[in-house]
Amino acid sequence: VWLEPNTADCEFSVTVRMLCRLAEISNVESRLHSLENIVSSDPANLSVTSLLVVTAALESLLDNVASNANLTSVFLDIIQNVLESNVTGEAQRQFNVSAR
Numbered sequence: 169v170w171l172e173p174n175t176a177d178c179e180f181s182v183t184v185r186m187l188c189r190l191a192e193i194s195n196v197e198s199r200l201h202s203l204e205n206i207v208s209s210d211p212a213n214l215s216v217t218s219l220l221v222v223t224a225a226l227e228s229l230l231d232n233v234a235s236n237a238n239l240t241s242v243f244l245d246i247i248q249n250v251l252e253s254n255v256t257g258e259a260q261r262q263f264n265v266s267a268r
Contacts, residue, residue: 183213187221196232199225200239204246211253216262219255222246 180188186206193199203225207214214222226246233239250256 180217181213181215183210184215184218184221187218187225190225196229197239200229200233200242200246203229204242204249207246207249211249214250214253214255216255216259219250219259222250 183206187203190199190202190206193202203222207222226243229243233243
């Protein structure tokens with residue numbers, strides 16, 4: 169007999185869900201601007217999970233923005249917003265980075 173799975177730890181925030189949906193956008197410029205809108209709309213609300221998703225999204229866009237000055241500027245603005253959110257410190261504590 170199958171029991172219902174325990175998904176209590178899989179409750180993703182609205183922000184994380186919005187970030188994950190960005191993968192459905194095929195246009196690089198649209199995806200990057202959507203990412204910027206999400207991150208800049210409420211940087212204080214970024215979680216460690218959203219940081220992981222933002223990082224993966226930025227990594228996937230890196231090759232596409234390198235040759236475009238406007239997209240590079242947006243890319244760097246996103247990074248600045250993430251760094252200003254203080255979520256990086258929480259991520260370091262959560263993953264015990266300083267002990268490695």
